[in-house]
Amino acid sequence: MKRILITGSNGLLGQKLVYLLLEINKKNPNLYEIYATSRGENRLIRKEGYHYYDLDITNQEQVRHIFHTIKPHIVINTAAMTNVDQCEIQHEACNLLNIHAVDFQIKALEQLQHETINYTPHFIHLSTDFVFDGEAGPYAETDKPNPISFYGNSKYQAELLVQKSKLNWAIVRTIIVYGVVDNMSRSNLVLWAKKALENGENIKVINDQFRAPTLAEDLAEGCLLIAEKKANGIFNISGKHTYSILELVNQIADFWHLNKDLIQVVSSQTLNQPAKRPPRTGFVLDKAIHTLGYQPKTFQEGLVIVDKQLKMRDL
Template sequence: MKTILVTGSNGLLGQKITEKILAEGRVNLIATSKGLNRVPVVGGYEYAEMDILNAEQVKEVVEKYKPDAIIHTAAMTNVDTSEANKQLCYQLNVTATENLVSLCDEHHIHFIHLSTDFIFDGGDGPYIETDAPNPLSYYGETKLLAELAVKKSKVSWAILRTILVYGITNDMSRSNIVLWAKGALEKGEPVNVVNDQWRTPTLAEDLAEACLLAVENNAQGVYHISGKDYMSIADLVRKVADYWLLDQSLILEISSASLNQKARRPAKTGFVLNKAIKDLKYNPHSFIEGLKIVDEQMRNSVR
């Protein structure tokens, strides 16, 4: 079995990769993240503290375990925070990636890099892998720069771009749109949602599966990984309300311009998944199937 090292293993995607490996045993896992391990199961894999901004620590961990592949999930992903903290965003999203790529080149490690639909301007979605990027935000700029660093390197690499990841797991450091909408509507709070942005939301389990498929198939090149259902953010929230039988009259549709956010968002992204389906045998759940999975996990967690 291959040994993989995952950065950002405390995040939603990182925890889903850990859960999947523990359940299926397809690879050996070295989980790494900043600070203590937040995954409740501690057996069946190794955990190493690793701050991706600490180049010496990263070098020590990579050289200790010498994995066959690195799945790089760690990043600054909050779009407005990235706009307000550009130096830190650059260090986390670009410099840390460059450092990992250099180590992968030195030790012949397959590098799987997570990227985003925000490298596109949203003028012509859904997108295929070869469409021209044109980021609107600093976050998108840094993720594109990281992609370019990977592409110009000599390493064996795959870039997995994704969109609006949702799901639930232990001790989450931040929410996501499904949990936010469900939580607010359950409390009877009105929610403002944009009706002029379109996406193909991604179940975290599907993205975790794609990461493992990329390792197992020694994937090379860029792949678009998301859900298969294309919808507006307003429609997404209405589907959440409908699934959990919540009050849709609390949903207030607004335009993106009225939010006055620090960073611009692309209007229409979404991904065409044909390449991932053909090359990796990627088979994502529908959005409603994804909500059912989240619902079951919530029910199980309170038992």
């Protein structure tokens, strides 16, 4: 049985990973022993079928202790400071969570690997399209990063640490992730736009940034394909198609028959956000499709899934 440890299991991707692993275990009960870890209390509604540990990954001793207790074969590091503007303001906190905490995990696994015969843990680390400057998207895994924000740089510095490690590693780069989870601490583009338009709020939406939105289930699937295949290297895991944020919000409004008159089209400049955003990202997915068998949903298919999950929740 493979012991798999997820960090940030209360987050969007973390929750989807735990639920997907539980589904896999239903069909094949001896495949994974699941260890969900996050800061504080477990916020998943379902609490059976896995172990939960309160783990703050910025606490090096706690990381070392829990990793030594569990001796995971696979670690998927989803925990991060993901608020781009917060990172631009709180440099130290951003570096601690996005860089140093990654180093703590690498060191704990390297030590375990050194001490244990026949043990080669697989470290799967989540990264972002924001490692690029957005001048030449869509990007392939081999394109050279050039971050333009503090967040993007912190994620790029962590990528370099992972690549330098002595572990079997994979870096998963992804792009605006959307989905429905239990007791969410933060929203995402789809839920935000849907809710605001339903409430009759006027929203400002940019038309000069382009992204390939990623269904959280697809991202979880991509991470587990990497784990199953013990794949090594950088992988782009996102939705297939790139749209402007305006096009995305228009599709969201059309899907739920919401009032598009509430959408005010603006340029990025007028938002005056602390962090710069790359204008055009999007990913070339050939590597993930051909080497992993990754098959992302279209944005419309993703919205159908989100809609079903929201309805289930209302029952």
